[in-house]
Amino acid sequence: MTADHRTVLICRGTGCESSRSPAIQAALDAELQDSDVEIKFTGCHGMCQQGPIVIVEPEGTFYANVKTKDAPKIVESLLHDGEPVERLYYKDPATKEQLPTYHDIPFYAKQKRLVLHNCGRINPEEISDYVEAGGYQGLKKALFELSPEEIVDIVKQSGLRGRGGGGFSTGMKWQFCQQAKGDVKYVLCNADEGDPGAFMDRSVLEGDPHAVLEGMAIAGSAIGAKQGYIYCRAEYPLAIKRLQVAIRQAREQGYLGKGILGSDFEFDIEIFQGAGAFVCGEETALMISIEGNRGMPRVRPPYPAHSGLYGKPTLLNNVKTYANVSQIVNKGADWFAGIGTEKSKGTAVFALTGKIANSGLIEVPMGVTPREIIYDIGGGVLNGKKFKAVQTGGPSGGCLPESFMDVPVDYDSLIAAGSMMGSGGMVVLDEDTCMVDVARYFLDFTEKESCGKCVPCRLGTKQMLTILEDIVEGRGKPGDIELLEELGGGIKGGSLCGLGQTAPNPVLSTLRYFRDEYEAHIFHNKCPAKTCKHFITYHILDSCVGCQLCRKNCSAEAISGEPKGIHWIDQTKCHKCGVCFEVCPPKVFSVEKRTGDLEIHTGEGESL
Amino acid sequence: MSQEPKEIRLTIDGQEVTAREGTSVLDAAMANDIYIPHQCHHPDLKPVGACRLCGVEIDGRMVTSCTTVVQEGLDVKTNSQKIHQARKTAMELLIADHHMDCLACAAANDCALLKDSAYLGIEPEQLQRLRPSNKGLPIDTSNPFFQFDPNKCIICGICVRTCDEIVGRGTLAFIDRGFDTVIGTFGNKSFIESTCESCGECVVRCPVGALAPKRPKFAAREVQTTCVYCGVGCGIYLGVSGDKVVDVRGDRERPTNEGSLCVKGRYGFNFINHSDRLTKPLIKQNGEFVEAEWEEALELVASKFAETKGDEFAALASAKCTNEENYLIQKFTRAVMATNTVDHCARL
Ligand SMILES: Cc1cc2nc3c(=O)[nH]c(=O)nc-3n(C[C@H](O)[C@H](O)[C@H](O)COP(=O)(O)O)c2cc1C
Ligand code: SF4
Ligand code: SF4
Ligand code: SF4
Numbered sequence: 001m002t003a004d005h006r007t008v009l010i011c012r013g014t015g016c017e018s019s020r021s022p023a024i025q026a027a028l029d030a031e032l033q034d035s036d037v038e039i040k041f042t043g044c045h046g047m048c049q050q051g052p053i054v055i056v057e058p059e060g061t062f063y064a065n066v067k068t069k070d071a072p073k074i075v076e077s078l079l080h081d082g083e084p085v086e087r088l089y090y091k092d093p094a095t096k097e098q099l100p101t102y103h104d105i106p107f108y109a110k111q112k113r114l115v116l117h118n119c120g121r122i123n124p125e126e127i128s129d130y131v132e133a134g135g136y137q138g139l140k141k142a143l144f145e146l147s148p149e150e151i152v153d154i155v156k157q158s159g160l161r162g163r164g165g166g167g168f169s170t171g172m173k174w175q176f177c178q179q180a181k182g183d184v185k186y187v188l189c190n191a192d193e194g195d196p197g198a199f200m201d202r203s204v205l206e207g208d209p210h211a212v213l214e215g216m217a218i219a220g221s222a223i224g225a226k227q228g229y230i231y232c233r234a235e236y237p238l239a240i241k242r243l244q245v246a247i248r249q250a251r252e253q254g255y256l257g258k259g260i261l262g263s264d265f266e267f268d269i270e271i272f273q274g275a276g277a278f279v280c281g282e283e284t285a286l287m288i289s290i291e292g293n294r295g296m297p298r299v300r301p302p303y304p305a306h307s308g309l310y311g312k313p314t315l316l317n318n319v320k321t322y323a324n325v326s327q328i329v330n331k332g333a334d335w336f337a338g339i340g341t342e343k344s345k346g347t348a349v350f351a352l353t354g355k356i357a358n359s360g361l362i363e364v365p366m367g368v369t370p371r372e373i374i375y376d377i378g379g380g381v382l383n384g385k386k387f388k389a390v391q392t393g394g395p396s397g398g399c400l401p402e403s404f405m406d407v408p409v410d411y412d413s414l415i416a417a418g419s420m421m422g423s424g425g426m427v428v429l430d431e432d433t434c435m436v437d438v439a440r441y442f443l444d445f446t447e448k449e450s451c452g453k454c455v456p457c458r459l460g461t462k463q464m465l466t467i468l469e470d471i472v473e474g475r476g477k478p479g480d481i482e483l484l485e486e487l488g489g490g491i492k493g494g495s496l497c498g499l500g501q502t503a504p505n506p507v508l509s510t511l512r513y514f515r516d517e518y519e520a521h522i523f524h525n526k527c528p529a530k531t532c533k534h535f536i537t538y539h540i541l542d543s544c545v546g547c548q549l550c551r552k553n554c555s556a557e558a559i560s561g562e563p564k565g566i567h568w569i570d571q572t573k574c575h576k577c578g579v580c581f582e583v584c585p586p587k588v589f590s591v592e593k594r595t596g597d598l599e600i601h602t603g604e605g606e607s608l
Numbered sequence: 609m610s611q612e613p614k615e616i617r618l619t620i621d622g623q624e625v626t627a628r629e630g631t632s633v634l635d636a637a638m639a640n641d642i643y644i645p646h647q648c649h650h651p652d653l654k655p656v657g658a659c660r661l662c663g664v665e666i667d668g669r670m671v672t673s674c675t676t677v678v679q680e681g682l683d684v685k686t687n688s689q690k691i692h693q694a695r696k697t698a699m700e701l702l703i704a705d706h707h708m709d710c711l712a713c714a715a716a717n718d719c720a721l722l723k724d725s726a727y728l729g730i731e732p733e734q735l736q737r738l739r740p741s742n743k744g745l746p747i748d749t750s751n752p753f754f755q756f757d758p759n760k761c762i763i764c765g766i767c768v769r770t771c772d773e774i775v776g777r778g779t780l781a782f783i784d785r786g787f788d789t790v791i792g793t794f795g796n797k798s799f800i801e802s803t804c805e806s807c808g809e810c811v812v813r814c815p816v817g818a819l820a821p822k823r824p825k826f827a828a829r830e831v832q833t834t835c836v837y838c839g840v841g842c843g844i845y846l847g848v849s850g851d852k853v854v855d856v857r858g859d860r861e862r863p864t865n866e867g868s869l870c871v872k873g874r875y876g877f878n879f880i881n882h883s884d885r886l887t888k889p890l891i892k893q894n895g896e897f898v899e900a901e902w903e904e905a906l907e908l909v910a911s912k913f914a915e916t917k918g919d920e921f922a923a924l925a926s927a928k929c930t931n932e933e934n935y936l937i938q939k940f941t942r943a944v945m946a947t948n949t950v951d952h953c954a955r956l
Binding site: 298447456459491495496 | 660693694704737765789
């Protein structure tokens with residue numbers, strides 16, 4: 001084999017950049033500049049945990065966890081022997097098998113990458129790469145072959161629903177904006193992505209920014225807008241930089257600006273950097289924020305389609321919604337409608353995290369089951385632990401138990417189950433996760449992110465949070481569960497915007513599926529997952545060999561014992577940090593975590 | 609030519625009512641003696657639908673009646689079980705968060721929170737299930753006329769909107785997020801250090817005792833009159849107790865000010881009973897001021913005027929006079945005293 005026509009793809013998404021992929025690129029560049037090997041940097045491949053990732057095409061050789069010092073080896077393989085560097089292969093955490101190409105890796109094999117099809121394939125800072133990959137064909141078609149009504153029709157027929165979480169029909173929304181009266185209209189892109197742990201939109205913007213620009217331009221031509229804004233959080237510097245480069249190149253090449261592609265269509269895009277408040281992702285708050293005011297949602301109607309930014313008809317869609325549109329217009333409504341379920345078409349992009357073997361960014365057809373996602377793509381629960389629940393929809397979503405594992409994932413099935421699609425977080429929880437604590441975690445987030453405007457959300461989330469804190473810290477009272485349900489219902493029904501209307505979901509869904517865990521905390525002084533410090537105690541078993549590791553590591557000086565003798569823990573001194581549990585050698589395994597064992601609680605729960 | 613506003617017919621709780629086009633469902637109900645609880649609504653301000661207490665049911669959906677405009681044939685239910693429950697939850701949350709210091713509160717006899725909690729029949733036992741906030745935030749007493757107690761604030765935003773929409777000063781804003789949201793001035797400075805001009809417009813609209821006058825008012829009766837401070841002539845009611853003025857409020861019916869007042873008109877009434885106030889003219893005799901009768905004083909002034917002419921004379925008019933009076937002063941100065949040297953305190 002020769003080195004000819006090989007392309008080396010180096011991931012430079014935020015994850016891989018932070019683990020120094022630019023240095024790897026520099027090293028490869030230096031060595032390979034006079035060769036025929038082409039070096040390209042790309043956006044995210046999705047398997048961020050394995051980064052920095054380097055791929056060699058056309059074989060699809062997949063190198064994981066590459067370091068700068070590995071560069072000479074890769075160069076040697078490319079220029080000389082052609083033998084791939086086996087030790088950099090990805091190792092399947094389940095089978096421990098080394099897999100040479102990404103085609104072999106189950107993580108990729110089961111995915112269907114539409115929105116992410118260019119991510120990791122093209123250089124996001126070269127418009128020519130995007131065009132070569134078929135980019136801007138949709139816009140061309142929209143401008144020269146389709147009337148605005150026909151564009152809206154295609155989007156409607158495709159069945160595309162908003163990827164920002166709500167799942168409203170994109171075609172309908174476009175139609176409202178098209179029919180709204182007004183000579184000034186706006187096209188906005190929601191790139192606020194405020195869910196904790198979410199990075200789907202960021203990856204699209206970093207890996208394929210032109211797809212979003214193209215989608216927005218098509219939207220502009222359909223509804224009759226000349227100006228677009230991308231509302232992107234300022235914490236996404238790389239996404240903003242790539243967008244800036246993309247917008248500049250699109251203007252230079254006539255895809256943005258006056259007389260686009262020789263037509264009489266005029267459309268330009270500006271980036272608005274948001275301060276990163278979660279609530280600014282809500283549509284009215286987003287617009288109020290662009291206008292320069294504090295981002296607080298307002299009552300609808302009027303809907304943005306009639307009175308949005310600066311009181312003008314405004315279309316707002318999510319990053320991924322636009323990224324889908326460019327392909328739908330190019331390839332047709334039927335192509336898209338052929339993917340997914342009856343009511344949820346296309347794919348879903350998830351940030352798969354938590355207690356999962358392969359975390360990362362994935363894209364699957366709507367309708368696959370959580371089991372397929374977690375076991376086939378994600379490689380199962382981390383460290384062979386038992387699966388407990390999967391959390392979707394971020395702070396607005398809920399936790400679904402084992403019994404949901406085979407239900408097809410789409411907008412409607414998730415809502416029926418008490419969760420929601422959200423913008424695509426998927427967190428796997430194992431047997432060691434306390435569901436009350438998970439609910440508390442999410443509510444802590446929403447309570448702090450509430451804009452403070454309306455009573456049920458501002459005070460209700462705080463009230464629920466305080467009750468949850470009481471429960472996990474042993475102060476739960478009889479009646480608290482009912483109160484949580486009552487408040488949850490009141491907040492859902494009474495809040496002004498989607499933040500409050502969905503904030504109780506993590507609590508209500510865990511109450512629905514894991515009520516016994518709440519009861520265990522309140523009535524039995526137990527945390528079944530053994531996570532809530534108040535309810536656990538550490539004990540040293542008689543099998544202790546007296547190695548003294550625990551005693552030396554205990555910062556509370558709660559452990560006593562002679563070398564080679566059995567140790568013990570003074571429960572009144574123990575901070576429950578769990579260090580003893582961690583350091584006790586696995587072979588000995590003499591420290592035990594128990595719950596409900598010692599009646600040393602002082603909480604009100606004890607009065608029972 | 610503006611068109612006559614259309615009359616809209618709708619049904620509220622089974623009662624047929626009419627309302628002018630553009631009226632909110634809340635206003636239409638209240639105008640027909642159907643009470644709907646509300647905390648963040650104020651007739652002078654644009655509605656925001658923040659407190660959620662004014663929720664009503666239309667076609668099975670809950671909407672805020674303050675932000676919903678009447679439409680022909682609407683069928684509104686203001687008190688279904690669902691609505692009542694939602695209001696109760698919101699009200700209980702507000703009370704659990706409120707510093708219930710009612711006995712010592714300046715707003716106790718006119719508190720929207722107390723009124724609506726009585727209307728909704730909030731029961732103390734129900735409240736006991738909730739965790740009280742006990743914020744313990746410091747009270748801002750920096751302003752000489754009023755104080756701000758964030759522990760009593762229900763974050764209705766009425767003060768913020770008042771300062772924005774009516775006063776045009778924009779001093780107040782929402783600060784921080786979530787449960788920590790508070791009302792404050794730009795940069796969260798104290799009132800006295802902020803751009804506040806102490807007009808007190810926000811204070812009179814605060815539905816609870818969060819923004820409250822420092823001197824509580826105990827007026828026995830009210831006297832309708834006109835503010836003496838300037839030519840605008842704002843309508844005011846003086847609150848009188850015995851022979852003393854203890855309070856001032858704006859006259860909402862007076863077209864000049866529609867209830868609004870400035871800091872002087874609202875808070876500057878101490879001079880009325882002040883011991884330093886001159887109630888009789890003084891004439892200087894042998895270097896000392898001596899009390900005199902009006903007749904004598906005016907004659908002295910007239911005789912001095914008669915001795916003076918042209919630029920020896922200058923007139924300084926007062927903002928406390930009406931426009932008509934000020935007109936007469938300049939006319940007198942030019943036509944009688946033969947000089948253009950006339951000025952006015954409002955431009956000094
Ligand atoms: C509190 C809150 C936060 C939101 N955050 C986002 C976000 O970060 N990104 C997003 O696209 N949509 C977000 N949304 C949904 C938007 O309001 C809006 O529905 C969406 O951007 C519309 O685009 P779509 O139809 O393409 O989904 C949020 C909604 C709420 C209530
Ligand atoms: S629901 Fe929460 S975030 Fe939304 S307007 Fe009300 S307080 Fe603000
Ligand atoms: S007193 Fe007047 S100026 Fe000061 S904050 Fe209130 S409304 Fe604004
Ligand atoms: S100070 Fe009064 S008017 Fe202002 S938000 Fe608080 S309660 Fe409302």
